[in-house]
Amino acid sequence: MPAVSNKEIVVLEEESVTLPKGFKAGGMHCGIKRKRLDLGYIVSEVPATVAGVYTTNIFQAAPLLVTQESIAKENKIQAVIVNSGNANACTGEQGLLDAFEMQKGFANELGIEEHLVAVTSTGVIGELLPMDKVKTGINQILQTKYATEDNFKNAILTTDTCIKQVAVQVKINGKTVSIGGAAKGSGMIHPNMATMLGFITTDANIAHEDLHAALKDITNQTFNMITVDGDTSTNDMVLVLANGLAGNEQLTKDHPDWELFKSGLKLVSEELAKKIARDGEGATKLVEVQVNGAYSHEAARALGKSIISSNLVKTAIYGTDPNWGRIVTAIGYSGIPVEPNALKVAIGPYKVFENGLPCPFVEEEVKEYLELETVKIHVELNQGNESATAWGCDLTYDYVKINASYRT
């Protein structure tokens, strides 16, 4: 997609975490995986203000504990080291030691304090990291030959079939501020958070507490609204690093350009979230559920998630079957009070349910719509003015194939 302008936001589909000034990234194969890249980094020229959101799973993996503890010290980091192929989760005391060792090793290479390095891992649960390989990798990873953003974007992937990236630019007081992101999916994606890693960089100068509040709010509308299979992993994390090198007047929530910046950050988050959903394991389509007219935002969210999580809806979409009854069923068991006679449901432009009854539609037309790469479901509750959007994917043979044999 070419660069497009969205109000005052310039979207750059081909850019990512190194578009903002002062960020470098790289990646390499250190030997956790058989062949593919498995170790990556982002480094900022100067310490960056940081905000993070983390999985709600009780079994938070070791690197998440280390990263949260480090960030808590001064809400700044300067670098991220990430491995794929092994989640360093359910690995006990040794897992923690290993995460600290990754942090220390990369901090040494960079000559910075340890707590300025965030550590993240994704992959298989319950196996110790091959630390000899990881350490050797960390010793070499800053070499010029590994220093490409492409390497980074690839090094974070597991069962993903493609890299996920996007960047935007906005003007803050006449200064160009860039926000770039890269992410990985793709199984175990469910609110809240997933086997999902999101890395967002920006050269904005921004107050920590406002960055944190914005990320939390935006995550609830983007990363926490995607579902691949309803499982919530031990390792999910989204980090935003803001290094201030754009030289703008410090952004706070009272700044006149605050909403513009926040819209840019949301756009990056939403694009990454949708790319993760579209690349869900085995998925052939992105499914978007738009819920309008709810009495509360929470009700709209819950309803959207109920539909997007239904295996029966997901298989029907895979089979291009306009089986609206499954959508209505998922609405009915969502736990949200719904007035059946006020409910309207549409599949794309085709109304399928209204006034408590199915609407007549031409089966072949809706089938054809369901063959598109993006399928939209619209739900109007006529109960109030709140809305939410949820994203997911279809459930296919390949999902079963990938997950019946991921480990062995």
Next chain:
Amino acid sequence: MPAVSNKEIVVLEEESVTLPKGFKAGGMHCGIKRKRLDLGYIVSEVPATVAGVYTTNIFQAAPLLVTQESIAKENKIQAVIVNSGNANACTGEQGLLDAFEMQKGFANELGIEEHLVAVTSTGVIGELLPMDKVKTGINQILQTKYATEDNFKNAILTTDTCIKQVAVQVKINGKTVSIGGAAKGSGMIHPNMATMLGFITTDANIAHEDLHAALKDITNQTFNMITVDGDTSTNDMVLVLANGLAGNEQLTKDHPDWELFKSGLKLVSEELAKKIARDGEGATKLVEVQVNGAYSHEAARALGKSIISSNLVKTAIYGTDPNWGRIVTAIGYSGIPVEPNALKVAIGPYKVFENGLPCPFVEEEVKEYLELETVKIHVELNQGNESATAWGCDLTYDYVKINASYRT
């Protein structure tokens, strides 16, 4: 399986709803489906005390509304008419009229009052019943040639691959009391209730309120603990008919044999529930999750359901992959507070997680265990004394195949 004795309960695997005295059943093909039987009935010689539990889905189908209203009149019914192939759900006013017409038609054939006939339907949502065919069927269904219990058990099936039945006998004051059941699954099976119909008959003489309380309690431990795909249908219902023809002293919860009767009813419910789970769409295995040591029964239930509902656990079991990390992950996002270091997880006889760490196990041994037709997962929380058991099945290619093309 031959008849076996379980304390004082005789289990008869080959018997069903006509074992109890005074019950007849039958079924036929009336033309809703292309070929298979699609209309069935149970009739008692005399009005029977009845208890029912119904789906929690907001979009309760028309026959459920008619049946609940009828039962409310005097807590007695004498007959059940059931069709498969069309759920008569989301069918509005006409759907209600059709359900009433089925009730009236069968009541006329039997020469009994209309409110003594329960109506149930299962199948596709949102299409009107072909009432000409249904009415013609109801006019003929009492003919001797259709009057076999086998016909009934087949007429209630949809995507099921086999009939589900079991019966037990217990002695109450020296009188033999029989309890027989038949059920259908198999997609959209999830707590609470499912596209699941359960019909239980007994010749016990029993007080209505105690029968109702027992059914509710037992359903929460059996039918509401099974999951095939996490979807909860619009049509689920379990009915128990007790016609009193065994001639026992009336059972109430204060009767000395109350617990024995209740155990028998639970055994029938649990066997039917397990048979439904094992025959989940595309399933190759029954999965049983036993949770012990919870601080509350609700916590144990929620945890069991979280594991049994995980697509990642289900695909791993299909792939005979001892991927215990997915079990631990599902425990971690269940919403139930768990102390990781106190948790123990076993797959069958093989301990896989303890003291916050994976246990060493021989991969090939656990793989071999996972190839069995019944797979058990044991979770010990060490938080208290409460337990729960949940049942489900694996997630396979065939699940996707069946549900990507059910309607078209």
